[in-house]
Amino acid sequence: MSALRARRIRIRSLFEKTRHERNWAAELDSHLRVHIEDNLRKGMTPDEAHRQARLRPGGVEQVKETCRAQRGIPWLETLLQDLRFGLRMLRKNPGFATVALLTMGLGIGATTAIFTVVNDVSPRPLDYPDRVVFMMRQHPQGASPITSIPQYVLWTQQTKILEDFSVHDMGGLRVNLTGGDHPEQLRAMHVSANLFSLIGTRLALGRAFTAAEDIPDGPRLAVIRDGLWRGRHRALGRCGARIAADSSHEQHAIWRQTLGPDRLPPHGGDCVPRCAVLPVTLGRCGHLGSIPSSHFVVSKC
């Protein structure tokens, strides 16, 4: 409590400096006088009494300095002094001040801009990279990531070792984006519905397709990249435009998402910002077994 009180008084005394200085000078003066009188009483000559009184306490300025340090908050006072001095100097040299301010402003601005860009484009690791595995199959001819949809379905039903299991294709598909002022050809890849949750992708808007929609002859859905949505959202609306896998199959309801290149499975790494992600079985239900799919696995054990 007393320490708190002392601190409060020290802060307050920052604003009452002249009063304190005057008070202190008076006290010092009275101390000297009393001392001299005391010396005289002891029988010293007036000169000797004065001399001894001044000699005894050590340097007066030193004492003042110690008391000043005890009274206020020295580092704060020095800081304020430096600030005042700096401001005075800046006011004295407006040219220099302008250049200094501009330099600092530019520096801070550039650093912020660079950081923002780098932070945006630099790959972010998965939330649980040590639990994600990429599965390969061993053939007599060598290893390969290729599998088939029936095989994938079988694995998801039978495996107990892996927490979740997802597949995607190589991303060679081209789809046409229609609607808006001009059509556009996009690259697309098929992924199984659980891929988004498996690699921890958060959608910026809307939702991803679900397992129930990832079925033969299911609804025509696509998830599009954030970059594409930003570029064409006027044409696309919030989620109303259409992507056609080919001229006969139109994809309704588009959701944009923030799936970055780093968040795509290894073989989808070339899925550039202008791309769409479609359910794995979409439109290909007739020849399920023929879709080349690499498989992507996560284990959360």
Place this chain on the structure above:
Amino acid sequence: MANDKADVWQGTLALMVLKTLEVMGPMHGYGIARRIEQTSGDLLSLNYGTLYPALLKLEQEGYIASEWGLSDNNRRAKYYKLTRAGRKQVERETQEWEQATAIIARFLAPGEES
């Protein structure tokens, strides 16, 4: 001559000041210094570079209060007196010191423990 005298040890001055004020009543800075030197049997030398910062600190902590008054010779002087918090502090610090010296005494005494 002054060199023979010890300086006041760190941390002991506050208690000396408080105790002096408790015994003597309100005093000015010079009086306190003199009294402490006398009480120590002139073994201690107290210059005001040590005393006044300590007084200031005690005042900030609320253990002593000061006001201007007149000395015996009708000189204006700043008088320090003990506050109620100061009285409690004297008690507390006295106890602490007694305990500390008792402990040290045990170390200095010839070994008695089993």
